[in-house]
Amino acid sequence: xxxxxxxxxxxxxxxxxxxxxxxxxxxxxxxxxxxxxxxxxxxxxxxxxxxxxxxxxxxxxxxxxxxxxxxxxxxxxxxxxxxxxxxx
Numbered sequence: 001x002x003x004x005x006x007x008x009x010x011x012x013x014x015x016x017x018x019x020x021x022x023x024x025x026x027x028x029x030x031x032x033x034x035x036x037x038x039x040x041x042x043x044x045x046x047x048x049x050x051x052x053x054x055x056x057x058x059x060x061x062x063x064x065x066x067x068x069x070x071x072x073x074x075x076x077x078x079x080x081x082x083x084x085x086x087x088x
Contacts, residue, residue, distance in 0.1 A: 011072075018071045028065035031055060 005013060020040060023033040034051050038044055058066040058074035066074065 014072050014075055015068065017075070018068045021071075022068075023065075026065065028067055029055070029058070029071060030065045 018029065021029045021033055021037050023030045026033075031048075031051055034041075034054065035048070038046060038051075055064065055066060058070050060070050060073065061067075
């Protein structure tokens with residue numbers, strides 16, 4: 001995907017993904033915003049404890065939510081091939 005979009009386009013898409021999942025009032029991905037957007041993710045059968053685990057995985061500062069930087073870091077960690085492409 002990164003090759004098709006280029007670095008700037010890829011970052012735009014990451015930001016779009018964040019905005020899709022975030023709570024618009026808080027500017028963060030919260031448990032509630034994840035739960036609300038579960039159908040967009042195609043995860044209608046996911047349990048609440050699994051949503052909490054997703055939040056914990058991405059919440060680097062321990063505030064119980066995922067900010068945009070944490071989201072981008074999480075997406076890069078979950079897709080190591082993206083980092084390999086960037087090295088090229």
